Amino acid sequence: MGCRRGDPVTRRLLKALRERAAYTCTLQSTRKDGSQYWSDISLTPVIDEANQSCVMVALQRDVTSSVQGRHSLHTSYQILKSVLDRASDPILILDRHGIIKEANTAAAKVMKTPGHVLREAHITQFVPASFQRRLVWLAKRLGRRNVLNEAAVQLVDGSGRHMLTWWHLSRLDDGEILCVKNGSPAQIRRKKALVTSSPAAQALLDHSSDGFISAGNDGRILFINREARNICHIAEELPLKGLLVTEAVPDYLKSTIAELQVKAMRSRRQQRENHLSPNRRWLQLTIFPEADGFNLIIKDVTLSQEYEARLRELAQEDSLTGLPNRRVSEDTAQMLVDEARRTGGAVAALFLDLDKFKEVNDSFGHVVGDQLLKSISEKFRNAIRDAGFVGRLSGDEFLFLLPHAPIETARQFAEEILGMLREPFVLSGYEFHVGGSIGIAFYPDTARSAEELLVQADAAMYEAKKEGGFLVRDYNLALAERDHLKNRLRRDLRSAIGTDQFCFYYQPIYDASTRQLTGAEALLRWRHPSLGLLAPGDFLSLIDESALGHFLNEWSVQAITEQVAEWSRRNSTVPVSLNLSPRQLCDGKLPSLFSEALKMRGVDGRKIVIEVTEDALMTNVDMAARVISGLSLLGLSIAIDDFGTGYSTFGHLKTLPIDCVKIDKYFIQNSSFDAKSLLITEAIVSLAKSLSLVVVAEGIENSEQLEFAREIGCDSVQGFWLGAPMPAADFAALLCCRVA
Numbered sequence: 001m002g003c004r005r006g007d008p009v010t011r012r013l014l015k016a017l018r019e020r021a022a023y024t025c026t027l028q029s030t031r032k033d034g035s036q037y038w039s040d041i042s043l044t045p046v047i048d049e050a051n052q053s054c055v056m057v058a059l060q061r062d063v064t065s066s067v068q069g070r071h072s073l074h075t076s077y078q079i080l081k082s083v084l085d086r087a088s089d090p091i092l093i094l095d096r097h098g099i100i101k102e103a104n105t106a107a108a109k110v111m112k113t114p115g116h117v118l119r120e121a122h123i124t125q126f127v128p129a130s131f132q133r134r135l136v137w138l139a140k141r142l143g144r145r146n147v148l149n150e151a152a153v154q155l156v157d158g159s160g161r162h163m164l165t166w167w168h169l170s171r172l173d174d175g176e177i178l179c180v181k182n183g184s185p186a187q188i189r190r191k192k193a194l195v196t197s198s199p200a201a202q203a204l205l206d207h208s209s210d211g212f213i214s215a216g217n218d219g220r221i222l223f224i225n226r227e228a229r230n231i232c233h234i235a236e237e238l239p240l241k242g243l244l245v246t247e248a249v250p251d252y253l254k255s256t257i258a259e260l261q262v263k264a265m266r267s268r269r270q271q272r273e274n275h276l277s278p279n280r281r282w283l284q285l286t287i288f289p290e291a292d293g294f295n296l297i298i299k300d301v302t303l304s305q306e307y308e309a310r311l312r313e314l315a316q317e318d319s320l321t322g323l324p325n326r327r328v329s330e331d332t333a334q335m336l337v338d339e340a341r342r343t344g345g346a347v348a349a350l351f352l353d354l355d356k357f358k359e360v361n362d363s364f365g366h367v368v369g370d371q372l373l374k375s376i377s378e379k380f381r382n383a384i385r386d387a388g389f390v391g392r393l394s395g396d397e398f399l400f401l402l403p404h405a406p407i408e409t410a411r412q413f414a415e416e417i418l419g420m421l422r423e424p425f426v427l428s429g430y431e432f433h434v435g436g437s438i439g440i441a442f443y444p445d446t447a448r449s450a451e452e453l454l455v456q457a458d459a460a461m462y463e464a465k466k467e468g469g470f471l472v473r474d475y476n477l478a479l480a481e482r483d484h485l486k487n488r489l490r491r492d493l494r495s496a497i498g499t500d501q502f503c504f505y506y507q508p509i510y511d512a513s514t515r516q517l518t519g520a521e522a523l524l525r526w527r528h529p530s531l532g533l534l535a536p537g538d539f540l541s542l543i544d545e546s547a548l549g550h551f552l553n554e555w556s557v558q559a560i561t562e563q564v565a566e567w568s569r570r571n572s573t574v575p576v577s578l579n580l581s582p583r584q585l586c587d588g589k590l591p592s593l594f595s596e597a598l599k600m601r602g603v604d605g606r607k608i609v610i611e612v613t614e615d616a617l618m619t620n621v622d623m624a625a626r627v628i629s630g631l632s633l634l635g636l637s638i639a640i641d642d643f644g645t646g647y648s649t650f651g652h653l654k655t656l657p658i659d660c661v662k663i664d665k666y667f668i669q670n671s672s673f674d675a676k677s678l679l680i681t682e683a684i685v686s687l688a689k690s691l692s693l694v695v696v697a698e699g700i701e702n703s704e705q706l707e708f709a710r711e712i713g714c715d716s717v718q719g720f721w722l723g724a725p726m727p728a729a730d731f732a733a734l735l736c737c738r739v740a
Helices: 008-019 064-086 105-110 129-141 185-197 199-206 226-231 251-267 302-316 326-343 357-364 366-384 407-422 450-466 477-498 536-545 549-569 590-601 614-619 621-633 650-655 665-670 675-690 703-711 728-737
Strands: 023-030 036-047 054-062 091-094 100-103 150-156 163-171 177-181 211-216 221-224 271-276 282-290 293-300 347-355 389-394 397-403 425-427 430-432 435-443 472-474 502-511 517-528 532-534 576-579 608-613 637-643 660-663 694-697
Touching (some): 036 064, 091 105, 211 226, 251 271, 251 282, 251 293, 326 347, 326 389, 326 397, 326 450, 347 407, 347 450, 357 366, 366 389, 366 397, 366 407, 366 425, 397 407, 407 435, 407 472, 435 450, 450 472, 450 477, 477 517, 477 536, 477 549, 502 549, 517 536, 517 549, 517 728, 536 549, 549 576, 549 590, 549 608, 608 614, 608 621, 614 637, 660 675, 665 703, 675 694
Parallel strands (some): 435 472, 517 576, 576 608, 608 637, 637 660
Antiparallel strands (some): 036 054, 091 100, 091 177, 150 163, 163 177, 211 293, 271 282, 282 293, 347 397, 347 435, 389 397, 425 430, 502 517
């Protein structure tokens, strides 16, 4: 752009680009040939709904001619001011609000007030108090049809003491008021003509970037400026004075201008309309009625129209893929459901979430991920064609809407979409494989509203994901009952934390060889007033969705340390394990909560074990590492629960302060008949032993599994066959005998 770096405007422009902030300016730049030019720069940030990306819409318009015109306008203005100053009569020019914009030398002299003081002063400062209300009344009526074209008012000088003679008021074409001392109506008209028809005034209008045509009551042209001739393609030498406006303008403007003219002259109000020319330029036509005719302003607003249209597009489409965004998708669902309700039709909603897309982003970066999303979106767009609607809701979530589609047709379409995803996507020479999980809901079969339709399709999609992905699932009665229960539990959760409805049940952990009691795992339970005892699977995800996670952490820390303190007073040395969900593990305040609770109750941190799953470690690796390290410094032991079922964490066994691994029950229960499970289990034990980690076998359900765990070298065992989770009072009895 050839900007000058030291220039303040350039610095502000660069700052706006860095901060993605809205900014407008006029900038002088240098072309490659060394010539100077001026341009208007407009920056507008556009952020999509999911806050996934931010783009800057930048518009640049060459305004060199306008800037040069403004310079000429300034020169012409100085000429006009000189004309006024040479006039022998005192002259004031007021704006439509009564502010004095110009005062010639004669006016300053007779009013005994310097010209620079007069300018920007309000005319009421020079009107007797008794006359001010009449002045307001006169100013409002000046120029109205059949009311007033001219009026008279008395003014006082700057001291407020000497009454001056009458001044005559007359409204100019642009709404300003000409105020002349000692003028007759004829003089007033001559002074008005001086201001509006002088060469200086015409120069001002000729340098305007808008077209201007002044006409009398009969519609015949009195004046036309250069830009109006350009817009209307009228040669400079062609005389137009006395010609009807509708005869001078191009054919495509004739009817529009004629209609605006009639409306304006009848209503005595400004009329405006935008018109698209044959060469695709937008022209804004504005007619201002006057007492003796009208003025027509023709303004080229193509750039602003295109700018507004682009902003509307950005507000409606996803900036990455070009598909409709969430807002448009939800509006379309509402529209289709409303139509189906009126006509007795149906709507199918298909909610799709890509499987394994996060792995592409993590492994290859967001640039490749974005390219993959574009390719997938293009396939979806080609698949839906005119049969329905497809939009992108957020990162890797898409919505298909099929109006008038029978249930089987919607299911068949969903299978076709999954079939497309089975084919590899080739980008930059690499093949990428992604899957998808699709949930389907139907109006009016299951949903009663558009909002309910989308919620149900989302729930069905999560059901498909839970079953392993790459599946299509319908929203059904079982899901409806589950959603009803979730909504009920969601309402009851907040009161549950504050009314001691939560508690821990304790499952014993035994030495694999001696079967002596070596520990306990604390398992969260909810004593619901009407639904009875609920396991974490029924409500823990609801807590993670809400803002109650920190409160649960606080309660858990207090409850577990209090229980350990109580058993310690009975001389128990059995450590107690506490499970943390991925969301709980990401609470950075957890180490400080434990630190305060351990000190307050005098509990040795070595009597508490924190259990986390492999998936929990991978949810937020950095935060998980900080929390685990903080807990380890307090003396707490760290165990990886369900080891072997989640993400690969062999690297974490070396880098994090891990003390124990708990082998998932799947491997223990399948090793007797599955050779691969047997090999994996033996490999886990061997690895753990080489790192001096304690190994616990979970899910022991019979004597054969217990013997297998002992033979492969597991240190401890737990399972329902050895002991089911029990209340704290029942577990206290076990502490006495300590033998299974």
